[in-house]
Amino acid sequence: xxxxxxxxxxNLLYEQFARIGKALSNPHRLELLEVLIQCExxxxxxxxxTGLPVANASQHLQVLRxxxxxxxxxxxxxxxxxxxxxxxxxxxxxxxxxxxTHLA
Numbered sequence: 001x002x003x004x005x006x007x008x009x010x011n012l013l014y015e016q017f018a019r020i021g022k023a024l025s026n027p028h029r030l031e032l033l034e035v036l037i038q039c040e041x042x043x044x045x046x047x048x049x050t051g052l053p054v055a056n057a058s059q060h061l062q063v064l065r066x067x068x069x070x071x072x073x074x075x076x077x078x079x080x081x082x083x084x085x086x087x088x089x090x091x092x093x094x095x096x097x098x099x100x101t102h103l104a
Contacts, residue, residue: 023067024095028052029060033083033092036070040082 001009023029028050035041035049047057061081064070071084083089 019067020069020091023063023069024091026060026063028056029064030092030095032057032060032064032081033069033088034096036081036083037089037092040073040080042078042080044078046081 024033031050032046035046041049043058043061044054046052046061047054050057052060061070065072065081069084069088070081073080073082
């Protein structure tokens with residue numbers, strides 16, 4: 001791999017990391033992740049738990065899904081959201097710990 005190819009690869013990689021950072025840059029989305037650590041839930045249940053209107057919760061969940069942080073499954077007319085992996089839970093818990101240590 002030559003220098004230009006390495007640079008292009010790094011640029012693409014960091015763009016993907018930035019997508020995750022952007023998805024985490026909203027307090028409502030962080031709260032949704034925290035709730036989803038407990039178990040998968042419907043959009044309606046997540047909206048109720050976080051105090052968000054269903055439409056807003058759905059929009060935030062779509063951002064998290066686009067960043068591959070959550071996954072969905074359909075059961076009838078309901079869509080259930082869950083964390084995409086244990087790594088997402090670890091990411092949220094690490095972010096929370098750093099925030100508590102350095103900002104609280």
